[in-house]
Amino acid sequence: MHELSIALGIVKISEDETAKAKAKKVTKIELEIGELSGVELESLNFVWESAIKDSVLEFAEKEINIIKGKGKCIDCDTEFDMKFIYDTCPKCNSNFKGILQGKELRVKALEVI
Amino acid sequence: MCGTCGCGSDSNGPTILKPGEHEHVHGEHTHSHENHHHHHDGHHTHEHSHKHKVLEIEQDILQNNQVLAARNRGYFEAKNIFSLNLVSSPGSGKTSILERTLADLKDEIPFYVIEGDQQTLNDANRIDALNIPVIQINTGKGCHLESDMIFDAVKKLDVKNDAILMIENVGNLVCPSMFDLGENKRVVIISTTEGEDKPIKYPDMFHTSDICIINKIDLLPYLNIDIDKLKNYALQVNPNLQFFEISATTGEGMDAWYKWLKKNVI
Numbered sequence: 001m002h003e004l005s006i007a008l009g010i011v012k013i014s015e016d017e018t019a020k021a022k023a024k025k026v027t028k029i030e031l032e033i034g035e036l037s038g039v040e041l042e043s044l045n046f047v048w049e050s051a052i053k054d055s056v057l058e059f060a061e062k063e064i065n066i067i068k069g070k071g072k073c074i075d076c077d078t079e080f081d082m083k084f085i086y087d088t089c090p091k092c093n094s095n096f097k098g099i100l101q102g103k104e105l106r107v108k109a110l111e112v113i
Numbered sequence: 114m115c116g117t118c119g120c121g122s123d124s125n126g127p128t129i130l131k132p133g134e135h136e137h138v139h140g141e142h143t144h145s146h147e148n149h150h151h152h153h154d155g156h157h158t159h160e161h162s163h164k165h166k167v168l169e170i171e172q173d174i175l176q177n178n179q180v181l182a183a184r185n186r187g188y189f190e191a192k193n194i195f196s197l198n199l200v201s202s203p204g205s206g207k208t209s210i211l212e213r214t215l216a217d218l219k220d221e222i223p224f225y226v227i228e229g230d231q232q233t234l235n236d237a238n239r240i241d242a243l244n245i246p247v248i249q250i251n252t253g254k255g256c257h258l259e260s261d262m263i264f265d266a267v268k269k270l271d272v273k274n275d276a277i278l279m280i281e282n283v284g285n286l287v288c289p290s291m292f293d294l295g296e297n298k299r300v301v302i303i304s305t306t307e308g309e310d311k312p313i314k315y316p317d318m319f320h321t322s323d324i325c326i327i328n329k330i331d332l333l334p335y336l337n338i339d340i341d342k343l344k345n346y347a348l349q350v351n352p353n354l355q356f357f358e359i360s361a362t363t364g365e366g367m368d369a370w371y372k373w374l375k376k377n378v379i
Contacts, residue, residue, distance in 0.1 A: 002256060002257060002287070002291055002292070005255075005257075005292075006174055009174045009175060013172050017170055017172075018168075021168055023166065038287075038290060038317045084313075084316060085316045085317065085350060086313050086316045086320075086349045088349060095349050096352050105174045106170075106171060106172060106173055106174060107170045107172050107174060108169070109171075110167070110168045110170055111165050111166070111168075112165070112166050112167075112168060113166070
């Protein structure tokens with residue numbers, strides 16, 4: 001359940017940034033999570049409540065932007081959608097690809113008061 | 114709440130112990146809860162306009178772990194320490210491979226070992242029996258090692274220059290994949306008794322590894338596993354993987370692995 005570490009990482013960033021901005025609490029948090037990031041949203045949601053308890057995030061609205069996986073074949077340059085990290089090039093079947101997007105795991109923005 | 118184990122108190126966080134040390138020493142893992150103070154200072158500055166302000170953060174959630182991993186990597190580079198992060202599911206033979214490797218090479222290469230498990234000093238005691246400096250990290254409820262634990266453990270272990278540092282991660286094929294420890298190479302171990310489709314069942318770990326050791330090849334006559342199929346699945350996830358097929362029990366195939374280790378430390 002590494003999602004708990006992820007959730008607590010989000011809490012830490014939020015605490016730090018809220019303090020830096022001399023704000024009191026977060027009203028809304030925007031996250032960017034890629035489909036290939038290795039984080040299960042269900043697990044993240046499961047641990048969320050206990051992770052944010054007594055933190056600046058306790059009453060914050062959570063918005064998650066899911067970022068679709070995209071890769072580019074190194075052998076034939078085809079760009080393609082990726083559902084799994086082991087997806088092969090649909091055109092030439094090569095295993096060699098660069099991941100263009102989908103590995104994101106980011107706190108994008110905080111709305112604070 | 115404890116940042117590592119998720120418990121309500123601090124008492125279940127990771128402990129870092131050498132064999133023979135008392136098991137209930139806490140405090141190596143620093144809980145940074147400094148932001149939990151409440152602003153109850155004299156002048157009450159609460160404005161009733163409730164002005165919302167948007168902070169564009171754009172910060173990687175794992176940044177803290179990555180920064181400390183980079184610090185570990187720099188430390189290893191400066192001291193010419195070749196560090197390996199051994200990952201696998203429980204029971205694939207990480208500790209047995211370590212034991213055999215250390216016993217066979219300890220006269221040629223100085224080794225240091227960090228053992229990661231949720232509980233017990235058992236693995237550290239097995240390594241200690243070979244007279245290799247070892248330290249145990251018990252993660253409590255935690256399912257993986259993080260770079261700050263390695264940072265603390267390496268200092269306590271006092272690793273000398275020109276050595277190999279073996280970090281045996283918690284037996285878990287999922288969580289440790291996301292946490293860079295600052296290692297030079299990540300080694301994923303799979304045994305022949307596991308399914309050949311494991312690389313695509315747990316792709317993240319194979320995707321982030323450099324080396325794949327296939328252990329327990331002495332059992333092949335009794336099993337239905339197709340090694341080539343296993344390798345093809347692994348290469349589909351990560352075409353750059355380098356394989357070693359070994360048996361830690363019989364010693365078969367260990368020479369190629371030893372050759373690779375020696376090449377990297379000199």
